[in-house]
Amino acid sequence: MARNREIYTRAIESGDSAAWDQDWKTAISAYARAIQEVPDDPDAHNSLGLALLQARRYEDALKVYTRAHQLSPDDPLPLEKSADVLERLGRLKEAAQQYISVADVYLGQRDLEKAIGNWERATRLTPGLMQIHMRLAQSYERTGQRKGAVREYLTLAFNFRANGDTPKALQAVERALRLDPMNPQALNTKQALESGGDVFVPQETEGRANTEQRDGFEHQAARESVGDSDPRGPLGEATEKALADLAEYVLNSDLTASSGQAIQGIELQKIGENAQAINAFLRAEAGGTRHPALSMSLGALYVLQKQWSEAIVLLEKVKETSDYAAGAAHGAGQAYFGQGKQRETARHLIDALRLIDTSLAMGAEETSQLQAVYTSLINGLGAMEEPDLVKMNDRFTKWLTGPDWKRRVAETRRQLTEALSTEGAAALTELVTQGGDQITDMVTKIDRYMRQKLYVLAMDEAFHAIEIAPTYLPVHLRVAQILMEEGHTQPAIYKYNMVANSFLARNETGRAADILNEVITLAPTDVGLRTSLIELLEKEERWPELLDQYIRLAGSYAELADLEQARATYQEAMRLAQRINAEPKKRAEILHHIAEIDLSRLDLRQALRTYEQIRVIDPENVEARRALIDLNYRLNNAVDAVKELDGLLRIYAQKRRGDLIVSVLEELVTQLPNDMALRSRLAAVYRQIKRVPDAIAQLDALAELQFEAGLQQDACTTIKQIVALKPNDVRQYMQLLAQLSC
Numbered sequence: 001m002a003r004n005r006e007i008y009t010r011a012i013e014s015g016d017s018a019a020w021d022q023d024w025k026t027a028i029s030a031y032a033r034a035i036q037e038v039p040d041d042p043d044a045h046n047s048l049g050l051a052l053l054q055a056r057r058y059e060d061a062l063k064v065y066t067r068a069h070q071l072s073p074d075d076p077l078p079l080e081k082s083a084d085v086l087e088r089l090g091r092l093k094e095a096a097q098q099y100i101s102v103a104d105v106y107l108g109q110r111d112l113e114k115a116i117g118n119w120e121r122a123t124r125l126t127p128g129l130m131q132i133h134m135r136l137a138q139s140y141e142r143t144g145q146r147k148g149a150v151r152e153y154l155t156l157a158f159n160f161r162a163n164g165d166t167p168k169a170l171q172a173v174e175r176a177l178r179l180d181p182m183n184p185q186a187l188n189t190k191q192a193l194e195s196g197g198d199v200f201v202p203q204e205t206e207g208r209a210n211t212e213q214r215d216g217f218e219h220q221a222a223r224e225s226v227g228d229s230d231p232r233g234p235l236g237e238a239t240e241k242a243l244a245d246l247a248e249y250v251l252n253s254d255l256t257a258s259s260g261q262a263i264q265g266i267e268l269q270k271i272g273e274n275a276q277a278i279n280a281f282l283r284a285e286a287g288g289t290r291h292p293a294l295s296m297s298l299g300a301l302y303v304l305q306k307q308w309s310e311a312i313v314l315l316e317k318v319k320e321t322s323d324y325a326a327g328a329a330h331g332a333g334q335a336y337f338g339q340g341k342q343r344e345t346a347r348h349l350i351d352a353l354r355l356i357d358t359s360l361a362m363g364a365e366e367t368s369q370l371q372a373v374y375t376s377l378i379n380g381l382g383a384m385e386e387p388d389l390v391k392m393n394d395r396f397t398k399w400l401t402g403p404d405w406k407r408r409v410a411e412t413r414r415q416l417t418e419a420l421s422t423e424g425a426a427a428l429t430e431l432v433t434q435g436g437d438q439i440t441d442m443v444t445k446i447d448r449y450m451r452q453k454l455y456v457l458a459m460d461e462a463f464h465a466i467e468i469a470p471t472y473l474p475v476h477l478r479v480a481q482i483l484m485e486e487g488h489t490q491p492a493i494y495k496y497n498m499v500a501n502s503f504l505a506r507n508e509t510g511r512a513a514d515i516l517n518e519v520i521t522l523a524p525t526d527v528g529l530r531t532s533l534i535e536l537l538e539k540e541e542r543w544p545e546l547l548d549q550y551i552r553l554a555g556s557y558a559e560l561a562d563l564e565q566a567r568a569t570y571q572e573a574m575r576l577a578q579r580i581n582a583e584p585k586k587r588a589e590i591l592h593h594i595a596e597i598d599l600s601r602l603d604l605r606q607a608l609r610t611y612e613q614i615r616v617i618d619p620e621n622v623e624a625r626r627a628l629i630d631l632n633y634r635l636n637n638a639v640d641a642v643k644e645l646d647g648l649l650r651i652y653a654q655k656r657r658g659d660l661i662v663s664v665l666e667e668l669v670t671q672l673p674n675d676m677a678l679r680s681r682l683a684a685v686y687r688q689i690k691r692v693p694d695a696i697a698q699l700d701a702l703a704e705l706q707f708e709a710g711l712q713q714d715a716c717t718t719i720k721q722i723v724a725l726k727p728n729d730v731r732q733y734m735q736l737l738a739q740l741s742c
Contacts, residue, residue: 007037008044011033012034024052024054024055028051028055034048042071042078045068046065049078061081061082061085062082062086066078069082076105076114079098080102083099089237100118106118112139119132137149137156149179150176150183150202153172154176154185154186156168157173157189161193169193173193195552233401234326234327234330235300238327238331239327241323242292245291246262249291250289256288258284258288261284261287265280269297277301278298278305281294296321296327299317299331302314302335309335311331315328315331316332330352333345333396337397345389346384349393354374442475443475443478446458446465455486459479471502473499473502479495480499546576547582554570555593563600570593571594588614588621592624595611595614598610604631611628615628615647625648626648629648638677658685665681665682679698679699683698686698699721703719706718719737720737723737
């Protein structure tokens with residue numbers, strides 16, 4: 001309820017004037033005074049939130065914007081600003097969800113353009129938001145932003161594939177190709193999905209860039225502020241959280257002398273009076289105040305005061321509290337460093353990195369990958385010398401401090417993950433001790449240039465990185481990717497081959513095989529590449545993949561019109577399939593290819609034997625049955641053809657596919673009109689499905705064939721069947737029976 005409207009108005013005017021002069025402290029006081037007079041005014045809350053945001057009091061700004069949203073749920077501004085604050089605090093998952101909520105508000109207001117902008121921000125902060133990528137794709141498509149829609153569909157394809165749903169990934173790619181049939185990324189992605197190759201996240205296109213330009217300076221500032229959190233790193237964040245938690249705990253408890261000391265400690269710590277704050281907290285603790293937030297706050301103060309032993313005791317005590325775990329590990333690492341205990345320092349700093357990174361992971365699979373990186377780092381500590389530990393700890397300390405430390409941690413960890421997968425654990429340790437920052441920064445810059453399609457700059461940076469670290473394979477892989485993006489396919493293939501050979505030289509055949517598999521998606525008919533890959537897969541005993549590569553190699557020979565080599569390779573694939581007991585359908589697939597080659601060479605009898613093998617392996621293989629019918633007729637084996645036909649008809653009958661029974665019989669009768677067995681079976685089927693006129697026509701033709709062949713008794717039987725069907729001219733058939741003395 002309003003108290004004094006005049007005081008409220010003067011306070012708002014004073015706040016606006018101070019904000020214009022960027023005097024945020026005065027603006028905050030004025031807007032707070034206005035809210036005291038009119039507590040339910042959302043505009044005053046929005047103004048106060050902006051002033052707090054500009055003063056970098058992010059937690060307070062978040063609370064004010066939350067209250068503004070409660071007062072005005074249909075106004076997107078408080079939600080949008082609170083998302084901005086969460087982004088600055090590095091709470092990226094929450095920020096992404098908030099941007100999605102903002103988009104929903106704009107959708108309710110039928111402002112699709114602003115909804116799209118907020119969905120884009122959500123996906124930029126948190127990858128893998130499938131539903132949001134789908135909405136973006138559909139919205140881009142609806143608003144004619146074709147390139148943006150293609151990018152989102154390809155992003156969906158990447159995520160579906162990552163989740164193991166290849167059919168849906170293919171559907172997403174098909175949607176992209178419907179919009180841009182010649183899009184190279186979409187075509188490459190489709191080929192990779194169909195061949196089992198790697199699928200990559202699509203590069204940025206103009207759709208998103210246009211939106212960022214449209215949003216102007218405000219969005220640019222928000223984008224640059226991702227990760228703008230406490231420059232003290234995880235320890236600073238945990239300390240701020242602990243102070244807020246401790247204040248809430250004390251205020252919700254009975255007010256005592258002990259709680260008063262705790263409040264005094266909070267105020268002293270906020271203004272940097274660390275020694276006095278420690279004394280106040282110790283008095284609060286002695287008076288009976290017990291809470292993990294108190295231990296966290298006190299431990300952080302001990303770190304600042306370089307009281308290392310006391311800090312370690314308290315921070316080890318709260319490291320199991322999830323809200324403070326990363327900060328406690330960070331603080332304990334600093335304390336051990338102060339004591340000169342480098343190995344313990346490294347262990348705690350790595351743990352802080354792990355906790356931060358895994359908290360931002362999207363799903364169990366990514367968490368598992370991150371755990372592998374940090375476990376490998378910890379396992380490598382035992383073999384490291386003291387000077388290397390010092391370098392590592394210095395590097396980790398830099399990564400964990402500064403206004404953009406969260407972004408830097410994510411970018412650096414991406415390089416660590418790549419180094420682990422391409423170089424192994426030893427190179428991972430080397431990366432964080434020997435010039436890792438420079439290489440990490442350069443690779444990050446290469447990736448940024450590639451996203452912006454600045455391939456010349458990306459290549460220049462890559463060559464510079466190779467000069468510094470000539471054996472670092474992730475950079476060489478990027479050179480190959482740049483060459484592919486520029487359309488230089490053969491040089492790219494050569495580069496990929498070079499990387500694969502480097503892995504072979506290290507006896508890492510598995511990784512070499514993966515690289516070759518990737519290259520083959522670029523040059524599917526390159527026989528040499530496939531032969532090399534087959535040799536590697538055989539060494540690795542990766543039998544299912546080896547079988548697929550044999551089949552594809554044979555297909556490459558067939559495309560090159562080398563049918564002899566194609567058939568020999570398919571036979572080799574068949575021997576492998578039998579040895580590893582591959583599923584019947586896979587063996588039947590190979591035999592089908594062999595039979596097709598035999599047919600193309602007009603070796604009908606060999607093709608017949610091959611299809612008979614398929615029938616034995618897969619009795620319900622309709623294609624093989626149909627081929628056997630045709631081949632037996634072509635080889636004048638009518639009796640065997642009819643046997644195969646009866647087998648095919650039984651399969652159709654078991655599947656209740658009467659339509660297919662009729663279709664195949666009609667087709668065969670058309671092809672072979674003088675075959676009595678075919679007409680007899682077609683007539684029987686017509687009679688069964690009550691197509692009486694058609695049945696009579698077939699029986700009539702059958703009777704004529706039987707007369708011509710001198711089979712009078714069979715003809716009499718056929719005519720009696722016609723009479724039983726009561727045709728319109730039944731009297732003529734009766735007379736014919738009398739003439740024949742049937």
